[in-house]
Amino acid sequence: MFGINRQIYYRSTKRSRTSKNKAEQVVELVENIRMKMPKIGGRKLYFMLNEPLKTLKIGRDKFFNILKANHLLITPKRSYHITTNSHHRFRKHKNLVLDYQITKPNQVWVADITYIGNRKKPSYLSLITDAYSKKIVGHYVAENLTTEGSLLALKKAINTTELKELSLIHHSDRGLQYCSDEYQKILEKNNISCSMTQNSDPYENAVAERINGILKQEFNIDKFDVETKIKRKIVEESIEIYNELRPHFSNHYLTPNQMHKQEKLKIKTYKNKNQSKNVFALV
Numbered sequence: 214m215f216g217i218n219r220q221i222y223y224r225s226t227k228r229s230r231t232s233k234n235k236a237e238q239v240v241e242l243v244e245n246i247r248m249k250m251p252k253i254g255g256r257k258l259y260f261m262l263n264e265p266l267k268t269l270k271i272g273r274d275k276f277f278n279i280l281k282a283n284h285l286l287i288t289p290k291r292s293y294h295i296t297t298n299s300h301h302r303f304r305k306h307k308n309l310v311l312d313y314q315i316t317k318p319n320q321v322w323v324a325d326i327t328y329i330g331n332r333k334k335p336s337y338l339s340l341i342t343d344a345y346s347k348k349i350v351g352h353y354v355a356e357n358l359t360t361e362g363s364l365l366a367l368k369k370a371i372n373t374t375e376l377k378e379l380s381l382i383h384h385s386d387r388g389l390q391y392c393s394d395e396y397q398k399i400l401e402k403n404n405i406s407c408s409m410t411q412n413s414d415p416y417e418n419a420v421a422e423r424i425n426g427i428l429k430q431e432f433n434i435d436k437f438d439v440e441t442k443i444k445r446k447i448v449e450e451s452i453e454i455y456n457e458l459r460p461h462f463s464n465h466y467l468t469p470n471q472m473h474k475q476e477k478l479k480i481k482t483y484k485n486k487n488q489s490k491n492v493f494a495l496v
Contacts, residue, residue, distance in 0.1 A: 235271060236279045238269060239266070239279045240285070243262070243280070246258060249458065250454060250458065252430055252432070254287055254431075255280055255286060255287070257460050257462075259273055260466050262276075304392060306392075306407045306408060307411075308411050309406060310382060315345050315480060317476035318346045318476060319343060319374060319376075319379050320380070321408075322341050322343060322344065322384065323418060323421040324339070324342075324363070324384070324391060324421065325339075325418060326339050326340075326388065327428075329434055329435035329448075333438075334356075334441070337354070337362060338434070339355065339362045339363045339390075340352050341366050341367060342421060343469075344384070345472070345476075346473035347420065347424065347463065347464060347472065348470060348472070348473045349455065349456060350370040350374060351367060351368070352369065353365040353369065354445045354448050358390070360389070360393045362390075363390040364390075364399065367383075367399055367400075368399070376403055380406075381405045382407075383405045383407055383408065384408040384409070384410075384418065385408075385418065386409065386410045386418055387409045427455065428452070434448055434451050455469065456469045456470050457470055464480070
């Protein structure tokens with residue numbers, strides 16, 4: 214009646230049903246991963262789903278088209294809160310990691326504090342991260358910006374690591390917490406060298422800034438208006454998933470735990486926009 218061959222018509226409708234069915238399977242696979250990592254990006258999803266996507270005969274472009282059609286692409290949102298007070302009487306240390314070649318785990322730890330609360334219930338997350346593997350080795354959620362939170366994060370990192378034969382550098386900004394006598398005594402006691410940024414350029418502590426962003430943008434750890442005890446549990450579970458399951462570009466798409474267990478791979482680096490400056494930008 215419409216000048217269309219019957220076989221062509223049914224073949225077309227069958228392809229449409231098959232395509233729709235595949236898309237539904239892809240959406241289900243993505244949603245299963247995002248139950249644990251709510252805002253993990255498309256490239257990492259494609260890597261994690263490589264085998265099932267091959268079975269479904271879905272390539273990279275088709276995969277991203279399905280994400281876009283189902284509103285599953287992530288647009289990162291950035292927020293910035295100042296947590297560093299570098300105007301204090303304590304000694305500030307030199308930056309030891311400029312042009313420093315990181316080739317194995319537990320060679321450089323980076324430390325930072327990020328704001329994860331709100332005005333009614335402020336909270337601050339102190340993190341210690343291995344610069345080679347991007348594994349979070351120590352953390353603590355505090356209700357204020359005193360030195361205690363940073364000290365507890367550092368102690369946790371030290372207690373879970375064999376430091377006897379290591380030549381370890383601790384790199385941070387010049388905040389009061391890291392320059393304090395208590396913090397420096399623990400570093401000295403464990404033969405850990407202290408390195409600090411020389412100005413306010415975030416590229417000088419790029420790894421720490423990047424990990425802060427991942428936890429806040431992908432895991433939404435700063436979106437819960439709950440008591441500190443519950444917030445600590447949320448952060449603990451998020452870090453466990455991050456270390457165990459989330460692949461990193463700089464780790465050749467290995468998870469932080471996988472990267473931390475070897476030292477054969479050379480870490481990848483993003484190009485620094487300001488090539489005239491020698492900065493620590495391994496992320």
